[in-house]
Amino acid sequence: MRYWLMKSEPNECSIDDLAAAPDQTVPWTGVRNYQARNFMTRDMQIGDGVLFYHSSCPDPGIAGLARVASEAYVDETQFDPAGPYHDPKSSREKPRWQHVDVRFVKKTRLAGLSELRTHAELANMRVLARGNRLSITPVEPAEWHFLLRELLDTDPDDVQ
């Protein structure tokens, strides 16, 4: 069981959009960075915890909790020449990009980026590192548990 932070632009897919999606699940398509892809293909397992982070918006920060809901599988958007995620160097014979599905768990209060930076417990969080641009970053168990205590009024173990 691992933990992750996944960035999403709320005008593309907000925590509310995730909650409203069919089966409260969305395919995490469009990742075009090898490190982020490798997290999905090599390290993620179904059931892993996800901090759902709103990025590139007026109030960036953690907006909810989710869960990895599938193994990694081929990202079809790379094959669509008209789409924004088209990769002309990829082919069906040798697909470059894969993704997992992510399922809604619950909405939380917004833990804004500036607030996150104030917590000593999160000082080493990958997403807070200088110059970080990765859309998927690993979260340490201690960071996860600390954040769940901050975001929920329940014991983290109650959230399944």
Place this chain on the structure above:
DNA sequence: GCCAACGTTGGC
């Protein structure tokens, strides 16, 4: 809109 930081590309 600005710009720092970083990843990718491609010539050599």
Place this chain on the structure above:
DNA sequence: GCCAACGTTGGC
């Protein structure tokens, strides 16, 4: 393999 140029991310 090096590295300059370029494109993208994402907070502000």
